[in-house]
Ligand SMILES: [Zn+2]
């Protein structure tokens with residue numbers, strides 16, 4: 001399979017020529033405060049600095065912690081199927097507004113800034129080429145949801161990362177075999193159970209080390225299920241790269257109907 005996707009029908013020009021053209025005619029505005037963007041970005045310097053970066057976290061599950069630790073108490077007690085989680089942000093203001101703009105309303109400027117933040121977060125980590133996964137696998141949408149929305153936000157985040165780090169993008173590696181109820185409609189327990197059996201591996205040769213790409217990780221049920229399916233198919237190391245991790249205290253709010261992980 002090709003290293004990069006070739007089907008133009010579901011390609012969004014997140015970082016393509018339309019974006020560059022737009023920048024020539026429309027000087028960028030900050031997506032948060034509306035002031036002039038800094039250095040060609042759609043964020044001003046002050047709002048960029050104030051973003052809820054997730055530096056202090058558990059490296060295993062990505063949950064925010066008082067300081068950066070290799071594994072938090074939860075992960076030590078019950079090791080998750082993911083080897084590590086890299087989340088650029090905590091799912092808080094203004095990321096909890098920018099992400100839905102990108103996910104549901106085709107806000108390409110928001111998508112571009114969020115993908116760029118992921119690239120920045122990963123650049124130091126991936127300087128050691130041996131530590132790089134051998135493929136990026138976007139968490140798939142069910143075909144019915146893809147038709148509704150017209151694009152898969154996880155794939156659109158994965159494209160620029162695959163290019164930036166020269167890692168093959170395997171968009172056919174996972175398929176969603178069942179449309180799950182929007183996670184926002186479910187309680188915590190149902191949400192954890194919901195993705196069970198919803199994924200299958202595609203007819204492709206899988207490498208030993210892969211990274212799943214998704215926009216937001218709430219309880220982790222979706223990426224954990226993807227990881228289990230890939231491991232059953234022989235993948236040895238699975239990590240997840242996401243834009244934002246929902247802190248535990250916020251997961252309860254999300255369960256009451258905010259749409260962090262909604263609309264699969
Ligand atoms: Zn601003």
Ligand SMILES: [Zn+2]
Nearest residue numbers: 058061072075
């Ligand atoms: Zn942890």
